[in-house]
Amino acid sequence: MEHPSNREIASVLEQLAEHSQFVGARYPARAYQRAASAIAQLPVSVGALAMAGRATELRGIGRSIQSRIAEYCDTGTIAELERLREETPPARLLLTRLPGLGPKTSTVIWDTLRPTSIEELEEMVSDGRLRTVRGVGPATEDIVRAGILELEHEPEQLAVQLLRSQAQRAVADIAGVLRGSVPGVLRILEAGQLRRGFELVDMLDIVVVAEDTVAATAALREQLDARGWLTSSEDAPIVDECLTFALDGLSGAGVRIHVTDTAHEAASYAYAVGPVDHARTVLERSGAAPAAAAPTSPVPPDAPRAAPDADLYRRARLAWIAPERRDAAGALEAASAAFAVNRDMPALVAAADLRGELHCHSNWSDGRATMEAMAHAAIARGSEYLAITDHSWSLRIVNGLAPADLAAQWRELERVRATMPDGFHLLQGTELEILPDGTLDFPDDVLERLDWIVASIHSRQRQPAEEITRRIERAMFNPYVDCIGHPTSRLLLRRPRTELDTDRLIELAAHTGTFLEINSSPDRLDLDAPTAARAADAGVLLCINSDAHGPNTLGLVEHGAAIARRAGLRPDQVANTRSWEQLRSLQKRWRA
């Protein structure tokens, strides 16, 4: 029996959380929220667990939430939530969703004014009635006014964007459906924006290679229809039959499934990877004759010879271009020039090139696992070194470590180290808070005892450009600061980047010998690809770091590697493609 995805269930719980806020039940709201975020990253189906009565074994899920999940699996809905939804006026929803208005203020406004519509709320803003609400001043008024305005402009920004991690999960879900229900599927290939390494994705492209495209398309259409997913179907202009639909639920991103057979696989894949203009040019240059022989699956993501469309590029008299570089300016010209002299395009860095991990957290601060568990997970991934970089003490919210804690951690680390296999380096580090004035959270005599130091900003992120740039500059001049973590502090779809002047950042990183991070957390991906490319051009070494908070998230470096590849980075431009001994010799503390 199939269950709704964890993503879907999490979104339902989030809606329950929102509605709990309306009735002032803030602790239940938090419980729903906690359950939702626990489920979202769970590797097993919570629906199956709930139906078996075992979901309560998970932290954050009790009898009540379990029964709601089971109800959702059974009936596809939760009666209580449906009722709440119908009872909730749009103006109420708007108020609670405004960033800067919390549960208290939005409830006070609602209780005092009771606008029956967004239009009425707008009137209340302009005629000053909003201002009469206790606790509402000019700033709050601005927040509401801006919120209404944004709502009016929404059609333009309605395109739904997914983080890479969400997009990958969605693709995996869809692929699961396809495998189980469409006959004669030979392989399923990830294409489109996701394959090209976009940090945000609004269209998922999936190539289905089938023995019989007519039969496969019919079965696929039926499956999608049965799920209510199919919104439209169009024939792709060039090479394949393409089914287009919208994902259900919260995400609502577009999906295109390209059905093809082995004879047309290369062209179909190139087209599905895109961008369209690039694919067209390649297809035209190749003579667009369908490839005779198809490569055999499975296709490793990056071996040029084995890529599904490698042959196509050859016939187009082009060196093969990695999907991540197909948006890059001048890619076709470079590939043509390389082909003329019988060369490949420069090799791009891949996650498999990374020999160690330089930014992760343990349960000494806000990580979920012991240092030991993190180390074993790193070893299992083939890493040669792992730096434990728990937060420093000014970040109390995540249990940042004081110098005394650091000393205790050191003793524990020594004990764990003794159990490690030969050749593996467990390093003691810190994610050091750069304080608002640019001073560091630990003095130098503490820092000099650590193996590896990532310095980052988590507070006062709205400083003006000059201040925040000076702040990071001061940190980079410290001889023990090895790397600047998530330099612009953006959170994709949630929070804009800081005003940091990245030109200055790069210039000083080169000058001081400080590495810059490509943080692989899917909602950060910071530095972004264009900035990382500029940094590499300036001779700055980048670190691709997972920022893992548990053993399962060390693999997030795949996302960071995708960004690095979009930036065109070679392995030698990434610091942690080196052994720890080599990397260590590049730390500025040994070079001065």
Next chain:
DNA sequence: GCCGTTTTCGGCCCGACTGTTTTCAGTCG
């Protein structure tokens, strides 16, 4: 709504900042 051998009831990350007050509540990370 969830959690727990120091609790089956009474707590729930905690400090800084901001905007609203006129000494502090609400929001955020």
